[in-house]
Amino acid sequence: MRVLEIFASLQGEGVNLGKPAVFVRLAGCPIRCAYCDTKYSWDFAAGVEMTVEEVVAKVASLGVRGHVVVTGGEPLIWQRRGLEELACALRGLGAVEVETSGVYPPTPELNSCVDYYDVSPKLSNAGVKAPFSPFYARSPKAWFKFVVRDAADVEEALQFAEVWGIPKERVLLMPMAQSAEEHGEVLRRIWDAAVRLGLRVTPRLHIAAWGNERGR
Numbered sequence: 001m002r003v004l005e006i007f008a009s010l011q012g013e014g015v016n017l018g019k020p021a022v023f024v025r026l027a028g029c030p031i032r033c034a035y036c037d038t039k040y041s042w043d044f045a046a047g048v049e050m051t052v053e054e055v056v057a058k059v060a061s062l063g064v065r066g067h068v069v070v071t072g073g074e075p076l077i078w079q080r081r082g083l084e085e086l087a088c089a090l091r092g093l094g095a096v097e098v099e100t101s102g103v104y105p106p107t108p109e110l111n112s113c114v115d116y117y118d119v120s121p122k123l124s125n126a127g128v129k130a131p132f133s134p135f136y137a138r139s140p141k142a143w144f145k146f147v148v149r150d151a152a153d154v155e156e157a158l159q160f161a162e163v164w165g166i167p168k169e170r171v172l173l174m175p176m177a178q179s180a181e182e183h184g185e186v187l188r189r190i191w192d193a194a195v196r197l198g199l200r201v202t203p204r205l206h207i208a209a210w211g212n213e214r215g216r
């Protein structure tokens with residue numbers, strides 16, 4: 001597998017917001033959202049080639065136990081090429097959370113070793129074709145983070161959830177932002193729509209603290 005970075009931080013997004021965790025960022029993404037804050041991950045040949053054993057050893061060496069986040073890029077492109085073995089091996093160090101666009105369903109082998117899917121379905125603001133896999137709407141392990149920048153995006157997120165039968169309690173709205181300043185502005189812009197529609201908002205902790213610094 002090609003690995004871009006492995007670092008310890010706080011989970012800055014989603015249902016496990018605030019938990020200390022080690023992040024494993026895999027290379028490659030074919031989806032290419034307009035707002036992507038990790039465009040350096042798109043190249044499939046980026047990063048370094050690592051075996052499952054090497055990744056697990058590096059994660060263990062960082063000393064943070066209890067939670068491991070596998071992200072990218074789009075990590076599920078590595079299915080049948082080591083991702084299943086990696087997720088199962090990482091489980092020895094903590095709960096395994098996978099960050100995904102929700103375009104690719106997991107193989108049964110991957111699914112058996114994942115504790116949480118942090119799914120970020122792509123709304124029209126991503127400007128891409130990213131067909132959602134119905135697998136996630138039915139998975140008890142899936143939580144849905146919608147990237148929103150205004151009230152219209154919030155309405156679209158709710159509609160998406162209704163169309164796919166995703167319970168409101170599983171929906172989290174996340175401000176589209178790459179700096180602390182932008183993060184505050186967007187939070188203020190989506191606030192009233194979230195109140196009105198009864199949807200939960202979560203911040204992006206690392207963006208509020210560090211901006212879009214790599215390794216945070």
Ligand SMILES: C[S@@+](CC[C@H](N)C(=O)[O-])C[C@H]1O[C@@H](n2cnc3c(N)ncnc32)[C@H](O)[C@@H]1O
Nearest residue numbers: 035036037038072073074099100101120176177
């Ligand atoms: C870089 S993606 C990697 C995982 C997977 N490709 C995905 O999109 O879920 C990690 C998370 O960052 C979110 N994200 C990327 N750029 C963002 C931005 N400018 N503002 C808010 N969230 C963003 C994505 O929606 C996703 O939830």
Ligand SMILES: Nc1nc2[nH]cc(C(=O)O)c2c(=O)[nH]1
Nearest residue numbers: 010011012013071099206216
């Ligand atoms: N602190 C922190 N939390 C995160 N949660 C998901 C991230 C990602 O890029 O997938 C991320 C990230 O890059 N940093």
Ligand code: SF4
Nearest residue numbers: 029031032033036073
């Ligand atoms: S799917 Fe994720 S990594 Fe790929 S472009 Fe979109 S936000 Fe970035």
Ligand SMILES: [Mg+2]
Nearest residue numbers: 037038071216
């Ligand atoms: Mg990130």
